[in-house]
Amino acid sequence: MIVSQILKSKSDVGVIAVKPTDTVTDAAKLLSQHKIGTVVVSADGETLDGILSERDIVRELGKRGAGCMNDPVRDLMTKDLTTCKPSDSALDVLEMMTKGRFRHLPVMDDGKMVGLISIGDAVKARLQQLSMEKESLEGMIMGH
Numbered sequence: 001m002i003v004s005q006i007l008k009s010k011s012d013v014g015v016i017a018v019k020p021t022d023t024v025t026d027a028a029k030l031l032s033q034h035k036i037g038t039v040v041v042s043a044d045g046e047t048l049d050g051i052l053s054e055r056d057i058v059r060e061l062g063k064r065g066a067g068c069m070n071d072p073v074r075d076l077m078t079k080d081l082t083t084c085k086p087s088d089s090a091l092d093v094l095e096m097m098t099k100g101r102f103r104h105l106p107v108m109d110d111g112k113m114v115g116l117i118s119i120g121d122a123v124k125a126r127l128q129q130l131s132m133e134k135e136s137l138e139g140m141i142m143g144h
Helices: 003-009 024-034 054-064 066-070 090-100 119-142
Strands: 038-041 050-053 104-109 112-118
Touching: 003 090, 003 112, 003 119, 024 038, 024 054, 024 066, 038 112, 050 054, 050 104, 054 066, 090 104, 090 119, 112 119
Parallel strands: none
Antiparallel strands: 038 050, 104 112
């Protein structure tokens, strides 16, 4: 399965974004409200400035305490991002995530962000693919 198929199969509301100038508290509220682990950071709603994850927030809380919650998102966000393309496979995405040790990957098409893939999305797609392959092999063995 490829990334564009994964994005089509997702039933959620889409990519949740914050501005670099929004506070970490604002971002945390969105994470909680939507029950998600990452928000995209974009000044204009189209370009990708960074990503802020709940892990980023927890790490900073551990270092500095609650004072970081009033900081702008740009101070905590990850700026050096790995991205994928709609044509990448679920396996490619899983390899990128494993190598980079992250759980969310923006999907870029001609310089524009078209979605966000989580490790859960990629694992689900890969398991579906493996299940179909298993059924196909069983059918061949059984003569169906």
